[in-house]
Amino acid sequence: MGKMNTSPINKEPIAIIGLGYVGLPLAVEFGKKRRVIGFDTNKKRILELSSGIDRTRECDKNSLIRAKNLEFTSDENKLNQCSIYIVTVPTPVDNANKPDLGALTKASEMIARHLKPNDVVVYESTVYPGTTEEVCVPILESTSGLKFNSDFFCGYSPERINPGDKVNTLTKIQKIVSGSSEATTTRINNLYSDIIEAGTWIAPSIIVAEAAKVIENTQRDINIAFVNELSVIFNRLNIDTLDVLKAAGTKWNFLPFRPGMVGGHCIGVDPYYLTYKAEKIGYHPQIILAGRRMNDNMARYAARSILKKMSNHGMDSSNATVGLLGVTFKDNCPDIRNSKVFDLVKEFQEWGVHVVASDNWANSQEVRETYGIKLVKEIPKSSCDALIVAVAHSEYEKLSPDDLKELCKVGKTPILGDLKAIYDRQACINSGFEVFRL
Numbered sequence: 001m002g003k004m005n006t007s008p009i010n011k012e013p014i015a016i017i018g019l020g021y022v023g024l025p026l027a028v029e030f031g032k033k034r035r036v037i038g039f040d041t042n043k044k045r046i047l048e049l050s051s052g053i054d055r056t057r058e059c060d061k062n063s064l065i066r067a068k069n070l071e072f073t074s075d076e077n078k079l080n081q082c083s084i085y086i087v088t089v090p091t092p093v094d095n096a097n098k099p100d101l102g103a104l105t106k107a108s109e110m111i112a113r114h115l116k117p118n119d120v121v122v123y124e125s126t127v128y129p130g131t132t133e134e135v136c137v138p139i140l141e142s143t144s145g146l147k148f149n150s151d152f153f154c155g156y157s158p159e160r161i162n163p164g165d166k167v168n169t170l171t172k173i174q175k176i177v178s179g180s181s182e183a184t185t186t187r188i189n190n191l192y193s194d195i196i197e198a199g200t201w202i203a204p205s206i207i208v209a210e211a212a213k214v215i216e217n218t219q220r221d222i223n224i225a226f227v228n229e230l231s232v233i234f235n236r237l238n239i240d241t242l243d244v245l246k247a248a249g250t251k252w253n254f255l256p257f258r259p260g261m262v263g264g265h266c267i268g269v270d271p272y273y274l275t276y277k278a279e280k281i282g283y284h285p286q287i288i289l290a291g292r293r294m295n296d297n298m299a300r301y302a303a304r305s306i307l308k309k310m311s312n313h314g315m316d317s318s319n320a321t322v323g324l325l326g327v328t329f330k331d332n333c334p335d336i337r338n339s340k341v342f343d344l345v346k347e348f349q350e351w352g353v354h355v356v357a358s359d360n361w362a363n364s365q366e367v368r369e370t371y372g373i374k375l376v377k378e379i380p381k382s383s384c385d386a387l388i389v390a391v392a393h394s395e396y397e398k399l400s401p402d403d404l405k406e407l408c409k410v411g412k413t414p415i416l417g418d419l420k421a422i423y424d425r426q427a428c429i430n431s432g433f434e435v436f437r438l
Contacts, residue, residue, distance in 0.1 A: 014191075014383065015039055015082040017107045019072070021056050021335065023088035023122060026171045028059050029195040033065030037082055038072045046074045055363065057334055058163065059406040079114040082121065084191065087160065089394045090126045092265060092338070097292075099128060108136045112143030115152050118177075119163045122155040122188055126270055129211040130437070132156050135181075153184040156206045157192060158213030163264075164333030174198045178209035188427045207208035217270040220289060222258045224267070225291035228298050231259040231438045235305065241438065242421045259438040260294040260420065261302065261340035261390070268338050272429060273337035287405060298438070299343035302419055306386055306436050307351055309415045313434070315385050318352035322386035323407050326391025327375070328358040331420075342371045356383065361393055384408045388417035397422050401431035 011034035016027040019040040025037040048054070049072045052061035064070075067194055079085070090127075111121055121140060123132050137148050146152050157173070160173045175196045179185030190201050203209040231241045248254050253426040262268045266378045271292055286404055297431055311318060329339035336342075345355050356379055359367075364375040380385075384407050389396050401423060408414035416433040428435050 011035070012083045013037065013081055014071070014084040014086060015079050017085060017087045017111065018089035019045060020088065020090065021058055022161045024049070024054060024056065024087060024159060025058050026086065027069045027070055029170055031070030033194050034069060036067070036070045037077065039071055039079065041074055043074045046072045055334065056163070074205045076114070077137055079111065083118065084120045085111045086122045086124060088124045088358045090265065091127060093269050099273050100275050104136065105139055108139040109135065109143050115140060115144040115146055117146065117151045119157060120153045120187060122157055126161040126213055126266070126273060127210055128214060128273040129207050129375055130208050131210060131279065137185070143254050148292045149180050153180050154181040154206065155184055155188040156209045157188065158209060163335050164330055169235045171195055171197045175200045176203050176209050176212055177201070178203040178206045179204060202234065209249045209322060214270050214274045218274055219275045220293040221262060221267045221271050221295060223346050224260065224262055225257060225294040227259045228294050228438070232301065240425060256430045258421070261344070263338045263340040264335065265337045268295065268340070299340045300347050302417065302438060303344050303347035306388065306415055306417045307348070307353070309434055309436055310386055313413050313415070320385040321356060321383055322348055322385045323379040324357040325359070325379070325387070325396055326393055327357055327387045328362050328391055331392040332361065332394055334363060335364055336367060336370065342373070344388070344390065347374060356380070359391065365404055371436060379407050381406050382409055384414060385412065386415035386417060388419060389422065390417070390419050392420040392422045401428045401433065404428070404435065405431050
């Protein structure tokens with residue numbers, strides 16, 4: 001069998017709208033096979049990517065260079081050259097935990113200004129079931145003057161990017177695809193099949209694909225909420241949660257979830273999209289919202305548990321210093337969006353505790369501008385009454401209990417908040433720590 005033809009000639013040029021954690025890897029992979037216009041409104045981001053710099057660390061310089069058919073731009077007029085548009089903009093929640101579709105609607109309006117007959121718009125952003133056809137399509141129609149499923153077509157293919165994961169990457173994760181007509185579904189399936197090694201799964205409709213996406217992370221959220229509640233119970237029973245989970249994990253069908261502070265832009269957000277839609281159709285969710293309440297409270301619970309231990313050792317919170325290692329929302333990833341670590345910091349500050357935070361994965365300027373916290377390069381030695389390791393970055397996992405102890409004040413029993421349970425508990429106790437972990 002001969003080699004597959006990967007020439008971009010005769011392949012439809014596509015536009016990727018939004019070049020963050022989802023859009024950039026997609027643009028790079030497609031850029032190996034066909035002409036791609038990578039669009040983002042952030043001009044600084046465009047300049048960095050054009051220079052081979054990706055601050056999300058999802059794509060290295062070599063991969064950006066290898067995508068020879070990929071052009072980065074913030075000029076929307078370039079979209080005229082494309083016939084397929086893939087939307088990968090953020091869909092967060094607002095302060096009331098309601099869906100914020102601002103970026104999605106603006107992207108739809110912009111695309112509509114360049115929409116031509118037979119064009120296809122594919123949405124990858126997380127939405128509630130029905131959003132594509134109820135919110136986006138009317139915008140595309142009204143702005144373009146074209147008719148849906150006659151002049152232009154739509155699809156939905158939910159993103160499954162796992163930031164910081166170098167094993168389960170874009171091409172190795174099966175892709176759900178859907179289209180507004182049978183021919184469109186085939187067209188979209190052929191498009192993604194060109195780059196997805198793991199294959200595709202054709203959903204029967206756009207709304208099914210939307211629903212599948214939103215329940216993937218909702219399921220994880222609920223399972224994590226369950227073990228978080230177990231963690232609270234076991235702490236009161238003076239039982240180590242990890243010991244219990246390891247024992248229970250010997251049963252073949254026990255699910256290996258761990259307790260933790262659930263942040264980020266997926267697990268901590270997607271359930272609210274589903275509950276929003278559920279309430280719109282007259283159903284008030286019980287389990288989903290209970291899980292959200294549990295997980296949203298874990299940062300406060302962790303902070304107060306550590307404060308209680310500090311008080312038991314005679315530490316005055318108003319004169320105490322807490323060292324904090326890790327502020328990103330997950331391990332080995334620079335993303336700070338919706339990181340619950342900052343809720344932890346806020347809780348300590350409200351009790352008058354001085355917090356010294358360090359995380360070399362995070363962008364210190366972004367942290368300062370977004371959360372008003374100044375990161376230090378390193379936590380000074382002998383400076384902390386309590387030390388919290390909130391994120392399991394690989395460099396933190398390599399630290400020994402004695403390495404951690406060097407950061408703490410001499411002559412006292414420091415508190416170690418090992419929130420991700422990455423250290424041997426007994427070894428830390430032997431080094432002189434009192435240990436708290438979820």
